Amino acid sequence: xxxxxxxxxxxxxxxxxxxxxxxxxxxxxxxxxxxxxxxxxxxxxxxxxxxxxxxxxxxxxxxxxxxxxxxxxxxxxxxxxxxxxxxxxxxxxxxxxxxxxxxxxxxxxxxxxxxxxxxxxxxxxxxxxxxxxxxxxxxxxxxxxxxxxxxxxxxxxxxxxxxxxxxxxxxxxxxxxxxxxxxxxxxxxxxxxxxxxxxxxxxxxxxxxxxxxxxxxxxxxxxxxxxxxx
Numbered sequence: 001x002x003x004x005x006x007x008x009x010x011x012x013x014x015x016x017x018x019x020x021x022x023x024x025x026x027x028x029x030x031x032x033x034x035x036x037x038x039x040x041x042x043x044x045x046x047x048x049x050x051x052x053x054x055x056x057x058x059x060x061x062x063x064x065x066x067x068x069x070x071x072x073x074x075x076x077x078x079x080x081x082x083x084x085x086x087x088x089x090x091x092x093x094x095x096x097x098x099x100x101x102x103x104x105x106x107x108x109x110x111x112x113x114x115x116x117x118x119x120x121x122x123x124x125x126x127x128x129x130x131x132x133x134x135x136x137x138x139x140x141x142x143x144x145x146x147x148x149x150x151x152x153x154x155x156x157x158x159x160x161x162x163x164x165x166x167x168x169x170x171x172x173x174x175x176x177x178x179x180x181x182x183x184x185x186x187x188x189x190x191x192x193x194x195x196x197x198x199x200x201x202x203x204x205x206x207x208x209x210x211x212x213x214x215x216x217x218x219x220x221x222x223x224x225x226x227x228x229x230x
Contacts, residue, residue, distance in 0.1 A: 028057070031091035039069040057086060080115060082122035104129055108155030146189025168220055193219045 025031045038044045047053075051061050062085040066074045081088065100106055104127075106113070118127055118134060128134070131149035135158070145152070152161040168191075183191045194201060208216040216222070 025091075029090060030086065033091055035091060038065065060086065062086075062089075080122070081124075088124070109157055110155055144187040144189070146187065148189070167224060169225055191218075191220070 032044075035044055035049070038048060046055075048065060049060050049062070051059055051064075063074055063078055063083060116122070130147075131153070132147045135149070137143070137147070151165045152163055180188065182196065183193065185192050194204070205216070208214075
C-alpha cells in the first residue's frame, strides 16, 4: 500500500507507481533530500542508485556513484567502514552530528587509536566498553589484580600504574596504611577482614548473630568505610 494505490478499478495497472507521491523516506528509511541530483548537476534517476532494475536494499550501489565525486575519499571510506553504507547513512545524514563522546569518550591514549583498533571487522554496534576486551591481562598481573582496571590505570597510559580508586579507607584503624597483604591474602581482587578482626570467623559470626545480623559477608557491603555504625 506504500507504493500502490488501492481501489482504482479492476482494469487498473497496479504496477504503475506514481513517483510524484512516492515517500522514499517512509518506505526505505533513506531520505532523498541530498540525492535529487548527481555530481554533474543532472536530475538523479532511480537507476542511478538501484542497479539491475532491482529496488531491494542490497542492490543499492552508493560507491559507484560517489566514486565520480571523490574517488580517493570513497575508496578509503569503504576500506575503513565497509560497503554497507546504509548501516550509517540515511541521506540526511545520521552521522553528520555523531558525537563519539556520548557513547565512549576518546580521551588520552584512546584519542589516537584507529577506528579498526576497537571496531574489528568494521562492526560499529555493540562494541565492548570494558578494558580487558581490548587489553589482554598482562602476565605480570598473574591473575591477582582482577579486571576492574580503572582502579589502577588511566586512559593516559597503562604505566605507571597506581591505585587511583580504593573505596575502603587505607588508614582504617587510625594507624595509617597497612601492608596490602593484611587484607588481600591471595589476590588484590578479594579481601579478608580476619587478618585484623578477631582472627576467627566463628567469633565474627557469633557477634553478628547476637545482633540479629545473619548476612554479614562480605564485610564491606555494610562497612564500606570501616565504621561499625553503618
